Amino acid sequence: MTGAAVVEAAGLVVGPGVGPAVLEGIALRVHHGEIAAIIGPSGVGKTTLLRALIGAVPPGMSVLTGRLRVCGHDVLAASPERLRALRRERVGFVGQDPARRLNPRMRVRQLLGEMAVDAGPDGPRRLLSELSLPGTDELLRRRPGQLSGGQQRRVALARALARRPALLLLDEPSAGLDTALRAELAELLRSLARRHGVAIVMACHDRELVDRIADQVLPLGAPTMSRPVEQPLPERTERTEPGPPVLLGHGLSAWFGRHPEHPVLSDVDLRLAAGSASAVVGPSGAGKSTLGRVVVGLHASASGTLELDGVRLHPRAERRGREQRRRVQLVPQDPLGSLNPRRTVRASLTRPLVLHDRCPAEQRPGRVIELLAAVGLAEELADHYPDALSGGQRQRVAIARALGAEPDVLVCDEVTSALDPENAEAIMLLLARLRRERGLALIVISHDLRLVAAHTEQVLALQHGRALAAGPTTEVLAALDDAGGTALTDSHDPVGRAIRPAGLPPRASARKDG
Amino acid sequence: MPRIVRRVTRLLGLLGRRVVLLAVLLVGVFASVTFLPRDAAQSTLDRGASAAELAARRAQLGLDQPLIERFARWMGGLLTGDLGTAARGQPVADVVLVALPNTVLLGGLALGLTVIVAVTVACLATLRPGGPLDRLISATATVTLALPEFVVASVLVLVFALWAGLLPAVAITSAGGSVAPQALILPVLAVAIPQLGWNVRLVRAALADEARAPHVDAAQLDGLSRSRLLVRHLLPGVLPAVAAAAVTSVGLVLGGAIVVEAIFNYPGVGVVLTQAVQDRDAPLVAGVVALTGALILGLLLLADAVRAWATWGTR
Amino acid sequence: MAGGRRFWWGLVPAALLMVGTVLGPLLAPNPIDEPVTVPYATPSAAAPLGGDQLGRDVLSRLLAGGAELLLTAAAVALVVTALSALLGAVAVLRPLVGRLIERLADVLILLPPVLGILLIVLSWPDGGRLALCCAAVLLALPYAVRVVAASAAPIASAGFVEAAVAGGERLGRLVWWEVLPNLRAVLVTLLGLRFVAAVYIVATAAFLQVGPQPPAANWALMIRENAAGILLNPWAVIAPSLAIGLLAVGVNNTVEALAPGRGPVRLARL
């Protein structure tokens, strides 16, 4: 692949200008028909680099030094009009989460037609067939909301290709595709590069895809954030004897608002032994989180009986006894929202001590230090505000806060889903250790089967609000894997992790489900 | 299409709830007018009328019957379209149905003007967020926020009617009762300008929110021109917010009309309302509120329909 | 805090205006109810802004007329903001209260605000300023609560609030310690808007001759009283009109300068 390089980048430094740079010394040359892959753990700046290539560095950051030429244009010095023309005709960018990057109100025909070079009526139809999508009128009339995850991703790709670009930038192209679709994608990208001479640069987590089609690979350095404390990964936590059942749920059902006829959860039984760890798994929308919320009393419109040590629990937390509310604690999912941004770590940790008067006033500072140590965090973090901590650190403080009340049951609602693999593993190990030391009973709600297999004894699998299977983790997971294995994954969440773009708070209107 | 049916039933449910709310409001208004000091008989009879005449008038107006009974009779009439008789003897329906169309014309034009100008101005401001135009627009929006209609009306009459002599200072009705078009310009401006401030800020905020949506960022990375981005990708997302802003403006436009009608001698329902309150005329006040309330209900339904249509394919 | 220059540009003139308005009565050159010239006299040495309907000095009445409007509007704005903060936070934590407030706001859309003012103030025979304040608060509260509830909703569904609820916190503590501190920016901006809205309501009420009565010196009353002589001495109407506009802009800029810059917040109605 000779001829002028489509992308020429040398000595690129990108950063906020003050403080450490996110990207340093980046060098990249991509020729026509060549596929380059940028790999590295999440949060290391892969997306930032991709966006930098078309002069769209995320707000707050800038390209400090370095040379960058794309399709023969110096991107750094380009005027807005020049840059706009470059993006319009020469470069196609396909971001992560296509469901939210396609205009929800435009139909597929308009989405493709808007960018198409050949404005003919059958242009969109040919594009769709290239991406093995039926070019039927019915599909062309649909809106993004009416497409499946895979279809949305391919329509986004089609839209990028509509302009016959010289360079294609892809951010996690294989996320959300099942094995068959990923193979097709690989074929398509290879053919685009070989036959149409399109240069492709992709940020990718999927080792398999990278190995199969990438001509060159650009690994980005390890993350600069503080290293999480962890011990070596034992194969499996050794099994402890399951104690007497501390939490019993019988015939639990739940619904939203005033529509009991469409239950989110129906007739689910739950058995949690003291000191045991049982997981709740299932595709998103199966009712996992709802079950957790019913247990901690956040979901009022629920029925069925829930007993803590034989004593009935009221569906609403406010109506439960003080001791009952102390013994069941929740660790929330989204690290961004798990701590009150206006309160220091110390204040957040002191509150449970005061509320359940776990210790006299003068001992509280000492107790806070102990809690921080228990979750593996340094003492000086106590006076920081949450926004100064990383996602992993924030989840640890949330766990410490729950421990402050010395609970018997700890409900962890997808606590690892927003963390990268290393941090997630560390959190699970921490929970396992706490369970052993304090005889805690854990309910771990997660869709990460690998972690569930490694760290829990019991598992309850849910599907469409019904209990699919329950019992020891290894047997249940094995049984379900034989039955086609797709029961537990869903179109959105791949076997790996769906990386939620860090920094973007969940949009206010997003309903909580799954 | 079960979804259409579900959506329509939801809208009708919404309408039903609002009709109940209107009924509650009418109870409140009817009662509050009745509890005002002095009653309709004292207000509409000649001064120095003897106690006997006063008592006779009260009996004639039915003021001696308990409030609940009078209200029940009035509401009963409402269902059959009979709005009862005003304290001065004319049927409420005649008084209101002559004046209401003029106010609807004034309010409608003002609302239309407000929404169109607000959306265009907000779009201009969004094209270059934080730019000089954006700051200028938000400054003028703040000024118009605070200026009550009568201040705007007084200045408009002074400048355009009395000094420049371009426009009529007063709305003269032709024999047929309709108002000459050029006599409408100043009243409509006087009602619309105070509403502009709110609506510009609302649409501006909605546009700013929508601009943070991922699909707008994607459209920018696709190199679309600013204007296309605005029209095809931003505006459709903002329609529900614009509809909501317009509907809440209706109540305020009606309030403004009441004030402006006195200054421009405009034959609208506002003047009737203020006099009815002075006369402690519960049926007339409640009648006006019922008809204007029904009007607003219709507009609320329209706004819901716009919101439903705008979010049609996206759920 | 918002950018330096913009902060001073917004704050200094507004603060001066407000101080001037409050101290106005002291600066007035002539007594505010003594006629000094012929009715509607054009500006002269004795009366720089001419005479009003009784020949009283417009400038003196202008200086004296602002304090009352400013203080009334400020009182209404503060009460509405405080109440709406509490009710808004409770509304998102207790859906029942939320629905009730929603219904109230819907009812108020159907009621023309001017009629609301008339009914409330007239039913309180010599209520004067207090009646007007109560009317203004009652009419503005439902909308303000809606604004606060809209901003408080994402906070109420955030992890730390849910953990607190599960952890056994009571409603009062949830509102005061968890939800409200995170609403500071919204509340400060809301205060500015509520002030502007209060100026509008108090002025309109004065025009409808409810609330403060002549011969009190009040900008809104001045506009109404001197409307008849608008051609003889336009300043008698234009000066108070400008004053109302400038006061509102001044206060709003002050509030926006003080509010931590969070971009245009989703604002609701009057």
Next chain:
Amino acid sequence: MELTRRRLLELGAGMGAGLVLASCAGGGSGTGVESSAAPGPAGPPRPGGTLRVGALGKVAAIIQDPHGSQSNESDYLIIALAYDPLTVPGDPRTVTPRLASSWEASPDLRRHRFALAEGARFHDGSPVTSADVVWSLQRLRATPAGASRLPGIDPAGIAADGPNAVVLTSNYPNADLPLLVRLTTFVLKQDTADVAGAPGTGPFRLESYRQGNARLVRNDTWYGGAPLLDAVDVRIFESPQAMVNALFTGEIDVASNVGPVAARTAQGRDGIQIVRRPNDSALPIVMRVADGPFADARVREAFRLAVDRDAMVAQALSGFGRIANDVMGTGDPAYATDLPQRRRDPARAVALLDEAGFDRSARYQLITADEAPGQGESAILFANQLRDIGVGIDVVRQDLGTFYDETWLKAPLYTTYWGTNDSVTFFASKTMISGAGQNETGQQDPAFDTAYQQAVSTADEQQRTSALRRLQEIEHQRSGYLLWGMADGVDLASEKVGDPPKLAGFGRVQFERTWLAD
């Protein structure tokens, strides 16, 4: 400025003590007319054109019944153009013939026979008969205000005398009867069912009426001679400000009864006639005589000396008026102009207050209402002037409803408003004799009562004049009225309006002689 029924009520009773038979020669002192700014059109009056007249009124209070109480000036104007009463105000004779061409009274002044005008016809062509007049007067007498509009006349006292004459019998000798029937005795056809828009006998015929606005076309067969105008368009206006603006921007030709401020504004503009009608309305300050702080005549005298009459006329009426001398009825030909005019004398006032032991440390309430232009302003000015003699006055403004229910006839100190002041005996009978219907000051003065009786019950001119003189001396000396000045009635008309009405009070509705230059 809101209109109330009250203004109409007092006109209903008629006024002026003009001699019953002979038209009195001496012209009233105050009926001279000056109009400044643009003069009227030159040249002979020419027929044709539609005159657009603006008049004040509330759409919610519109009424079309000629015998009802019209609170809107616009309604009264429309009715006065379309229907005829028996007699109307005039100049110089305060009682001039209209539907009654002539009238004479019995020696005991109780039976008054009115002869109907020749050729008087209704708009539908049918002739006017005494039966129509009797039916109309019976209907007027039956209205709630009927007793005060036809004082002393019982329904039985209204009878026909042949086809062309009507006889009214009064319960007591009353020389003023022809005066009392001047303005509300509109005549309709007998047994008219729907009075709204019913055929009348007036100079103009009602063509259309909608929400207070009306169009009236010329009645060519009018017995008083066909008017010059083709038609009159009456426009209703809620506020004087709106009406004046309409005149300035040429949307109407005449703005009726606009008040002093509008007049001064018009002085600055070309092409506007200002028609000043002196002695149009009185804005007296009422001091309660019967009880309270003003029961002592010396206190009333002190207050009458403390007021600065020239300043009041200059500030409250913008100069459109004249100072007065605390006697009501300044337009009456028999008005005693030789009574000593009171001037401002603060020192004497303070002495009188101390002599009467008046508590000057307390604050007193002066209650007012916005019924007429200048009324609110006069109260504020008077309060300031009283501060010079150490008396603290709080001005309290009430809306008209509250004013007439709680203040009128009861409060110790308040302002009030009376229109059309061309009769001393009218005010005496209405407000000052013991037991008067609207005794604002609560006056019980036997000497005053006997003087009034003598004035109305004698046919002899000499006796009547001396009794009237005596009446006014008592009023000037110790009545509760502080009449600081008389406001001019002001109409504005474009320069092409010829012969606009010039009479004070409700004489302003007489447009039958008005014409329009092209």
